[in-house]
Amino acid sequence: xxxxxQLLSQIHPARDILSISSHVVHGKVGxxxxxxxxxxxxxxxxxxxxxxxxxxxxxKQFKGSKSSPALIESLFEGVRDIKLQYDAAxxxxxxxxxxxxxxxxxxxxxxxxxxxxxxxxxxxxxxRLYVEEALVxxxxxxxxxxxCENLIDLVTPNQFEMEMLTDIKISDLDTLKxxxxxxxxxxxxxxxxxxxxxxEDSDGMLCIGAKSDGEMYTVSVPKxxxxxxxxxxxxxxxxxxRFVKSNGDLAGSLKHTVSVVHKVLEITYELGIDQPPKRYVxxxxxxxxxxxxxSRRFLQEDYIVKCGVTTDxxxx
Amino acid sequence: xxxxxQLLSQIHPARDILSISSHVVHGKVGxxxxxxxxxxxxxxxxxxxxxxxxxxxxxKQFKGSKSSPALIESLFEGVRDIKLQYDAAxxxxxxxxxxxxxxxxxxxxxxxxxxxxxxxxxxxxxxRLYVEEALVxxxxxxxxxxxCENLIDLVTPNQFEMEMLTDIKISDLDTLKxxxxxxxxxxxxxxxxxxxxxxEDSDGMLCIGAKSDGEMYTVSVPKxxxxxxxxxxxxxxxxxxRFVKSNGDLAGSLKHTVSVVHKVLEITYELGIDQPPKRYVxxxxxxxxxxxxxSRRFLQEDYIVKCGVTTDxxxx
Numbered sequence: 018x019x020x021x022x023q024l025l026s027q028i029h030p031a032r033d034i035l036s037i038s039s040h041v042v043h044g045k046v047g048x049x050x051x052x053x054x055x056x057x058x059x060x061x062x063x064x065x066x067x068x069x070x071x072x073x074x075x076x077k078q079f080k081g082s083k084s085s086p087a088l089i090e091s092l093f094e095g096v097r098d099i100k101l102q103y104d105a106a107x108x109x110x111x112x113x114x115x116x117x118x119x120x121x122x123x124x125x126x127x128x129x130x131x132x133x134x135x136x137x138x139x140x141x142x143x144x145r146l147y148v149e150e151a152l153v154x155x156x157x158x159x160x161x162x163x164x165c166e167n168l169i170d171l172v173t174p175n176q177f178e179m180e181m182l183t184d185i186k187i188s189d190l191d192t193l194k195x196x197x198x199x200x201x202x203x204x205x206x207x208x209x210x211x212x213x214x215x216x217e218d219s220d221g222m223l224c225i226g227a228k229s230d231g232e233m234y235t236v237s238v239p240k241x242x243x244x245x246x247x248x249x250x251x252x253x254x255x256x257x258x259r260f261v262k263s264n265g266d267l268a269g270s271l272k273h274t275v276s277v278v279h280k281v282l283e284i285t286y287e288l289g290i291d292q293p294p295k296r297y298v299x300x301x302x303x304x305x306x307x308x309x310x311x312s313r314r315f316l317q318e319d320y321i322v323k324c325g326v327t328t329d330x331x332x333x
Numbered sequence: 334x335x336x337x338x339q340l341l342s343q344i345h346p347a348r349d350i351l352s353i354s355s356h357v358v359h360g361k362v363g364x365x366x367x368x369x370x371x372x373x374x375x376x377x378x379x380x381x382x383x384x385x386x387x388x389x390x391x392x393k394q395f396k397g398s399k400s401s402p403a404l405i406e407s408l409f410e411g412v413r414d415i416k417l418q419y420d421a422a423x424x425x426x427x428x429x430x431x432x433x434x435x436x437x438x439x440x441x442x443x444x445x446x447x448x449x450x451x452x453x454x455x456x457x458x459x460x461r462l463y464v465e466e467a468l469v470x471x472x473x474x475x476x477x478x479x480x481c482e483n484l485i486d487l488v489t490p491n492q493f494e495m496e497m498l499t500d501i502k503i504s505d506l507d508t509l510k511x512x513x514x515x516x517x518x519x520x521x522x523x524x525x526x527x528x529x530x531x532x533e534d535s536d537g538m539l540c541i542g543a544k545s546d547g548e549m550y551t552v553s554v555p556k557x558x559x560x561x562x563x564x565x566x567x568x569x570x571x572x573x574x575r576f577v578k579s580n581g582d583l584a585g586s587l588k589h590t591v592s593v594v595h596k597v598l599e600i601t602y603e604l605g606i607d608q609p610p611k612r613y614v615x616x617x618x619x620x621x622x623x624x625x626x627x628s629r630r631f632l633q634e635d636y637i638v639k640c641g642v643t644t645d646x647x648x649x
Contacts, residue, residue: 021603024599024600024603025603025604027630028600028604028624028627028628029627029629030627031624031626031627035358040380040382042351042379042380042381042408042409042411042412043379043412043415043416052368052369053368053369053372056369056372056625056626056629057373057629059626059627059629060626061622061626063358063359064356064358065358066356066385069382069385069400069404069408070408070411071407071408071409071410071411071412071414071415072411072412072415072416076415078411078414078415079411080407080408080410080411080414081404081407081408081411082404084385088385088397088398091387091396091397092358092385092386092387092396092397093358093387094387094396095358095386095387095388095394095395095396095397096358096359096387096388098387098394098396099359099387099388099392099394100359100388283340284340284344287337287340287341288341288344306377308344308347309372310347310372310375310376310377311344311345311346311347311375312344313345313372313373313375314343
């Protein structure tokens with residue numbers, strides 16, 4: 018108090034983000050994979066939870082329930098009544114068509130125009146759909162809605178979700194480019210990032226960033242021979258942070274995000290691989306909880322991650 | 334992966350805590366004031382939310398609802414089914430007698446014996462009760478229950494709550510000591526911390542730590558001329574961290590906690606006092622949201638806080 022200017026000079030300003038995703042008591046998925054990393058990167062994270070579960074289904078059993086669309090709508094109304102503006106908003110795991118409908122109509126369309134909106138259309142992975150079919154149809158409707166053009170800045174499907182959105186089977190770089198071209202033809206979204214792309218003949222995993230004007234960035238990262246839950250949610254949070262703070266530098270944001278997530282997965286693998294319960298998914302060891310707290314110093318925005326990431330810029 | 338031992342040498346091990354308190358979308362109270370500071374201090378924080386509100390009532394309006402006792406019970410059952418042991422558990426804001434009954438019977442009594450349990454009996458402040466009267470009765474019943482003796486390690490009432498628990502009006506050091514003596518006579522709890530003690534004739538605010546064997550520590554901290562929401566929750570989180578990690582060094586834990594909370598309140602005051610909506614409570618400016626993200630470096634356990642804290646050790 019005595020020396021206000023000295024005190025304030027030590028303070029890093031915070032931004033405000035609304036994150037709409039799942040909540041689990043135990044484990045690191047959904048908002049529980051997004052909030053701490055973004056807090057560490059100077060974001061106040063306002064969480065609306067689409068679920069209230071004991072843990073994620075990767076543990077094979079769980080209790081709790083989805084949030085009702087009425088509760089979700091009402092929570093946002095309450096927040097809007099006292100605080101009008103967010104720098105960014107994230108939409109992650111959405112349990113049903115009804116909830117997504119509410120989020121789009123009652124929340125996203127009510128946000129201020131300069132709020133950066135990033136949507137992860139979480140539908141499935143590795144060839145398996147794990148949401149209701151109607152949700153896929155609704156994502157397509159929303160992304161092709163004219164009001165979406167100045168609303169949703171970035172969409173982050175994984176390979177399987179990109180296939181669902183475009184009805185194109187992605188098996189190599191050519192079919193991936195076909196899918197991205199069709200994506201921009203069908204949908205009124207300016208940027209897309211396709212995560213976790215695996216081609217049969219490649220050692221590494223690819224993440225692709227593309228803009229509607231035809232620029233495309235390829236980031237390659239070594240595969241870790243295990244299955245994790247929550248890595249997509251962590252990816253979403255870190256990418257949103259970089260994308261907003263860099264004013265839309267998609268290539269730089271993507272490279273940084275892939276590096277950070279890879280580092281966290283490495284730490285999670287090393288700390289978690291020997292621990293029970295041992296389980297295998299698709300022949301690979303399954304590690305149910307990301308080690309975010311243990312990875313804290315690598316999550317900070319000023320940490321320079323060095324891992325085997327290579328990037329490439331091409332055009333569609 | 335190539336150099337596992339080097340990677341692991343950079344990792345600080347995490348502990349596991351169950352935190353049962355309120356959730357608000359916007360603002361920093363309850364679990365939203367506990368989770369980030371404890372994450373920063375290397376705790377995995379499993380949150381069971383007793384409310385799901387848009388914001389705390391200090392904003393004068395809010396939406397959302399309390400969690401049902403059935404949901405709270407079911408969430409813990411789900412967690413217990415996959416993960417048996419916590420290093421510590423916190424009970425913070427509990428909205429009703431039914432919920433507290435469930436937390437005690439279905440959660441606390443089911444925890445492993447060596448889990449450190451800290452309960453903040455949140456009932457009111459500044460002479461005002463803001464929960465149902467039946468909750469006060471239930472706290473008294475729980476703290477005097479014989480099973481409590483090896484269960485609840487520390488209870489953290491504020492001055493008003495200590496008055497409610499002991500039916501003694503605390504107006505000076507003598508009546509405070511009377512209340513603490515009676516507390517240990519009535520209740521089967523080994524440690525108590527009385528927070529935010531204001532005597533009419535004193536400049537500073539006192540926090541008192543006392544053990545059932547008669548030791549008592551007084552920590553004095555300068556008053557900040559404003560009213561905050563969430564400071565008690567932050568206090569609870571930091572105190573639990575220190576109390577567990579120091580193996581029950583109450584005096585050291587109390588001094589550290591008071592210092593950290595004071596620093597955060599200073600930062601919150603300086604950043605928040607000029608911002609709308611301007612409102613006064615009991616003639617003092619009201620600052621609704623703690624600046625936890627902005628205070629990040631001061632929340633880390635290795636940060637040495639220097640503020641005007643004095644301590645004194647006496648006996649009851």
